[in-house]
Amino acid sequence: MDKKKQLFRLVKVLLLFALAFMAGRFGAMMTDGKQAVETAADGNWGLSFQQEGQPPVANATADYLKKFNAYYAENTPEKVLYLTFDAGYENGNTPAILDALKKHNAPATFFVVGNYIETAPDLVKRMVAEGHIVGNHTYHHPDMSKISSKEAFEKELGDLEKLFTETTGQTMKKYYRPPQGKYSETNLQMAKDMGYSTFFWSLAYVDWYQDKQPSKEEAFKKLLGRIHPGAVVLLHSTSSTNAQILDELLTKWEEMGYTFKSLDQLVTE
Numbered sequence: 001m002d003k004k005k006q007l008f009r010l011v012k013v014l015l016l017f018a019l020a021f022m023a024g025r026f027g028a029m030m031t032d033g034k035q036a037v038e039t040a041a042d043g044n045w046g047l048s049f050q051q052e053g054q055p056p057v058a059n060a061t062a063d064y065l066k067k068f069n070a071y072y073a074e075n076t077p078e079k080v081l082y083l084t085f086d087a088g089y090e091n092g093n094t095p096a097i098l099d100a101l102k103k104h105n106a107p108a109t110f111f112v113v114g115n116y117i118e119t120a121p122d123l124v125k126r127m128v129a130e131g132h133i134v135g136n137h138t139y140h141h142p143d144m145s146k147i148s149s150k151e152a153f154e155k156e157l158g159d160l161e162k163l164f165t166e167t168t169g170q171t172m173k174k175y176y177r178p179p180q181g182k183y184s185e186t187n188l189q190m191a192k193d194m195g196y197s198t199f200f201w202s203l204a205y206v207d208w209y210q211d212k213q214p215s216k217e218e219a220f221k222k223l224l225g226r227i228h229p230g231a232v233v234l235l236h237s238t239s240s241t242n243a244q245i246l247d248e249l250l251t252k253w254e255e256m257g258y259t260f261k262s263l264d265q266l267v268t269e
Contacts, residue, residue, distance in 0.1 A: 043145070045072075045181030045200045055228045056202055065198075068188035073202035074230030074266050079257045081231040082266055083108040084201065086177065088141060088236075090120035091210075093243035098123075100246035102130055106260035109199075110237065111137035111177040114160055121167045128168050133263060135175035136160050136196070145182040153190045175199060175263060197267055201234035203227060208236045216245050224252060232266070 047056040058072055065071060074080065085097065087110050101108050110127050112134055117124050127134050138144065138156040147153050157176065164172040176196040178187065183198075191198050205222040207214060214222075219241050223233075235242050250260075 043182070043184075045178075045183065047202065049226055052225050053228055055230065056226070058200070058202070065188075065200075068185075068192045068198060069196070069267075070188055070191075070198035070200070071232065071266055072200035073228075073232050076230040079229050079259065080261050081227065081229075081233055081253065081258050082261055082263055083233055083235070084135075084177070084199065084263070085110045085235050085237045086137060087112045087116045088137070088238065089113075089115050090123060091238050093240055094120070094123050094237045096243040097237055097246055098126060098130060098132075100250060101132070103247060104250040104254070104260070106250055107131060107133070107262040108260075109133040109135050109175060109263045111135040111175075111199075112160075112164075113137045113141045113179075114139035114163055115141075117160070117163050117167050124164070125168055128170060133173050133175060134164060134168075135173060135177060135199070135263075137177050138179055139163070141179045143180065143182045144178050144187050145184045148184075148186060150190055153187065154194060157191070157194060157196070199232065199263060201232045203231045204234035207239040207242055210238065213239060213241045216241065219245055220249070220252070223249060224256075227253060227256070227258065232263075 043059070046059045048058075049056045055073055055075075060072075062072070062075060074082070083101070083106055085108060087094070100106075110124075110132060112124065124134060136157050137160075139159040140156065142156065144153070144156070147156070161172045164170070174194070174196045176191050176198050177200070178198065181200060188198055203223070203226050205214065205219065207219070227233075235246075
């Protein structure tokens with residue numbers, strides 16, 4: 001009987017120890033999660049898709065980003081989406097993209113770099129003439145998270161503004177997208193101090209490798225399956241797949257009940 005009591009006590013002690021250990025691990029995980037949210041503003045923009053048709057979980061919250069006039073999606077149940085294109089250079093695909101946007105009366109924002117304006121000024125002028133926004137993707141497309149100097153940061157954005165004005169005769173809209181989604185809290189604040197709004201995204205796919213373009217089926221699987229109300233969609237204008245499918249893609253989104261809005265409307269929401 002004494003041996004049974006001793007065994008019972010031993011099991012009880014081991015059970016309590018195990019529960020305490022698990023509680024400690026859970027507490028550590030919660031702490032680590034909190035730290036991840038707090039430090040998420042330094043690094044690469046990232047998304048985790050939890051459920052088809054629903055917004056992804058980002059590595060920084062909308063409320064946190066709003067302090068810096070930064071956005072990645074609209075919190076809305078309405079089926080609206082925002083089309084954005086990153087334009088690092090021109091390789092012949094932009095005209096078809098612009099044609100599809102015009103056909104669907106869909107406003108878009110093109111985040112361009114210095115090389116794009118220098119080599120394709122007529123396309124930049126066409127973007128403006130057809131009612132699209134031309135945003136700032138920096139002049140040289142560097143890793144902006146490594147730029148801590150206010151002067152260097154302002155020069156990357158300011159030089160592109162100047163080139164855009166010289167090319168189009170218009171003032172560039174103060175909309176900024178960090179190259180490669182690399183950023184820091186310091187960057188966000190410096191952009192805000194310059195009067196800029198920063199735009200990330202809530203839907204993108206691997207479309208930028210010229211020698212490894214996704215198939216139409218692969219593109220539709222990601223872009224139709226992961227679309228969600230209030231999405232800010234990032235596509236690359238260098239993608240031949242995007243140029244080929246955009247008309248059909250916009251049609252399919254419309255058939256799903258989606259309408260297209262300008263980033264101007266996201267900022268004023």
